[in-house]
Amino acid sequence: MTDTVRKRPRLAVFKFASCDGCQLSLLDCEDELLAVADAVQIAYFPEASSRMEPGPYDVTLVEGSITTPHDAHRIQEVRRISRTIVTIGACATAGGIQSLKNWANHEDYLRCVYARPEFISTLATSTPIADHIKVDFELRGCPVNRHQLLEVLGALVNGRRPRLPSHSVCLDCKRKGTVCVEVAQGIPCLGPVTHSGCGAICPSYDRGCYGCFGPAAQCNCESLTNQYLDSGTNIETLLPLLRNFNAAAPEFREASNRLEETAQERGNKR
Amino acid sequence: MTETRTIRVEALTRVEGEGGLHVRLNGTVVEDVQLSIYEPPRFFEGFLRGRPLEEVPDITARICGICPVAYQMSAVHALEQALGVVISPEIRRLRRLLYCGEWIESHGLHMHLLQAPDFFNAASGIELAARFPNEVTRGLKLKKQGNELLEVLGGRAIHPINVAVGGFYRAPKKDELRKLIPGFEWGLQAAIDATRWVAGFDFPDFERPYEMISVSHPDEYPMNEGRVVSTSGLSIDVSEYETAFAEHHVAHSTALHSLRTTGQTSYHVGPLARVNLNREKLCDTARRVADEVGFKSPCFNPFQAIIARGLEVIHAFDEALSILREYQPFSPSRIAWKHRSGEGCAATEAPRGLIYHRYQVDEAGKVVLAKIVPPTSQNQRQIELDLIDWLPRIMGTDDQKTADECERLIRSYDPCISCSTHFLKLTVDRVTASVGGTR
Secondary structure (H helix, E strand, O other), rough: OOOOOOOEEEEEEOEEEEEHHHHHHHHOOOOHHHHHHOEEEEEOOOOOOOOOOOOOOOEEEEEEOOOOOHHHHHHHHHHHOOOEEEOOHHHHHHOOOHHHHOOOOOOHHHHHHOHHHHHHHOOOOEOHOOOOOOOEEEEEOOOHHHHHHHHHHHHHHOOOOOOOOOOOOOHHHHOOOOOOHHHHHHOOOOOOOOOOOOOOHHHHHHHHHHHHOOOOOOHHHHHHHHHHHHHOOOOOHHHHHHHHOOOEEEEEEEEHHHHHHHHHHHHHHH | OEEEEEEOOOOOOOOOEEEEEEEEOOOOEEEEEEEOOEEEOOHHHHHHHEHHHEEEEEEEEHHOOHHHHHHHHHHHHHHHHHHHHOHHHHHHHHHHHHHHHHHHHHHHHHHHHHHHHHHEEEEEEHHHHHHHHHHHHHHHHHHHHHHHHHHHHHHHOOOOEEEEOOOEOOOOHHHHHHOOHHHHHHHHHHHHHHHHHHHOOOOOOOOOOOOOOOOOOOOOOOOOOOEEEEEEOEEEOOHHHHHHEEEOOOOOEEEEEEEEEEOOOOOEOOHHHHHHHHHHHHHHHHHHHHOOOOOOOOOOOOHHHHHHHHHHHHHHHHHHHHHHOOOOOEEEEOOOOOOOOOOEEEEEEOOOOEEEEEEEEOEEEEEEEEEEEEEHHHHHHHHHHHHHHHHHHHOOOOOOHHHHHHHHHHHOOOOOHHHHHHEEEEEEEOOOOOOOOOO
């Protein structure tokens, strides 16, 4: 069918501070890519096409976090020209690994990497897109799961809500029949508090979940970390586990801050 | 009097990231070209300090979603050197297998969806598919084989989770790898056909006097191990890398420029450099195809990197197949090691060129120092110098066309821009009077 009889939604993909991995997930849909390009009109996707059409756009995917004054301004413009905004990945939904600078002295980082810090313009924080604009849907993961990305696009094209689970990775392991790495091997695992979506990969490769899909709905991080501390896992192991790719997601942030306070209290008592 | 003429392009496309290009002209003489990189800095080397070293392969993977394995491989080899860990031949083979998966995936993407459209005035691989449905579909399927391998061996294609300091968290089961063989047998033939296809493209007559740099190993095509060598006769141990190359911070870019310490000269890394310096180490099939398509030795035409990528995809399928066929599960999948203070460095070959890492770790297993030199920061100055040579040949009155031709050259390097970079606008200052730009 041609565009005159079938109005295809106009799709845009915008990038902020990120590794490009989440938008690459779309190009990694090798079997579906040409069908997607038929179902939507790819109006703005610089990583894939030199044809860049101006907005407004029906569906806008946003990858990456806000780390510079310029990007804080640019995201407002993206909102203005987009009907529906879907943030994709841990950077866009939680600030990403670069949000570690929220806990550090930003000037130290600058000097550590760049010989001439005065050439660089950045904010002291890395923040998720939803801190700056209204976001219509968030897709988790570092990186996102491409099947979930297709589900979101399919839903939006057909005018329905995306159907994505919000339970924990822990449940996925049970469904897969993966033997629990925490119970069987004593490996600290964030599966009980981490959002489903990856397919519970890490435990099936004999390692603990490191939370790259961020906090699950109604997760109880305090209970889990207390349990681990009681069973002898040290804070130096747990703290970086909670403070990585979704460090600034509120539940993980509070849990890691609490662990840091506990460590300081213990240090003071000594 | 110099009047400024400004051409602006929204974004340099079909590369990973954004940035700009600034050209200063005096008459028809190109005085300077600045490739600006606007990628917001993310400070990986800053926040790696103090982290447990076990996390380094997971964290550095996030520098680049297109070549995470390259970051993981350089990281684990450098850390193993710091810790005095010697991996087993079985682990070494599986790491080469993993790298084959990434080369296939990344080269497949660049050849078919990013660079090939340039030869047919198409805006994207999707547009190209309307004219070459079989070739583009074959390219996608070829790329998919690489991703499937990464999923089985790495756990997932983007940011694999199975790479550990010392080896792998889990060695794959025999069946998991064996089931990939039919797809790889198809892939080997498809890669040969794809290479023949790209070798038939119409290439600009453009050669540059490069010093090309790559890893080189006496027994195998370079991936994870070897000396750092160049087409000008350099041959050093990786531990001497920082005496031969140094990074410089320039005002117009958030990516550091890496130059040779002697003479502050630029150099070229990537598939062309690898093939030029290691052609005899390619598998028989890849060498035969190289001869058949008349691939020059050495080749100094940057646009023909697409053929070098094709040859490397053939090699990757061929080598992967032999590893897959011979694979037997083994134990331990990870060599045991203890924390100790130390320092180590490694250079491996990312799809887009040599990548160097150096780490210092302390006795508690924390990272004290991290230094990462990605391929794009090494190619950046070379790209600028190429453009100075390229511009007079393509500079016309149509600014959009000029910009397109510049992008075309830049794209041939497959710059991994999220490692550092963001291309955005082209500005041209020139002596002729003219109108302003579009932005």
